[in-house]
Amino acid sequence: MKMVAKGFRTTMRLLLLCSIGLVLTACKPEDIVYTDQGLAATGYGSPAYFFLKASAVPGVNFSREVFPLLQQHGCATAGCHDGSRADGLDFRDVLDLYTGLHQRSSGRGLFLDVVVPQESLLLRAGLAPGQPGRAPHPEFENGLVYDGKSYRLILRWIEQGARND
Secondary structure (H helix, E strand, O other): OOHHHHHHHHHHHHHHHHHHHHHHHHHOOOHEEEOOOOOOHOOOOOOOEEEEHHHOOOOOOOHHHHHHHHHHHOOOOOOOOOOOOOOEOOOOOHHHHHHOOEEEOOOEEEOOOOOOOHOOOHHHHHOOOOOOOOOOOOOOOOOOOOHHHHHHHHHHHHHOOOOOO
């Protein structure tokens, strides 16, 4: 049993080292921050640590990822967000939608809240009925519902500053 555990630990260490190597080779040198601070305070030595700068992590692309997702969830349907209503967002055009999302909603908060992204109406309107924090759509009771992957993608885009690419 001891040999199996030792072999497993060795395999896991090799996998960890390979993973670190892949991450480091995928990044430019200026994206990696090195520090010798860390375990020195514990008395276990002072190995070098590295961290990736946040800018090294690829951002979510609005026109290729977020915009099609919003259209896919039925937001651009006739009479809803198709540009036929003066007071509604137009989800048909990527630039019109991006501009509209940065405007304040009618007394219900911000469509995009980059300070507290989870409070963004764009996210809250996509929560399932009965979920805490859900912002019901004024036009219909059930509203759109994001799956977990869609929600996380939009949340990540807002957390990254809701930039237009």
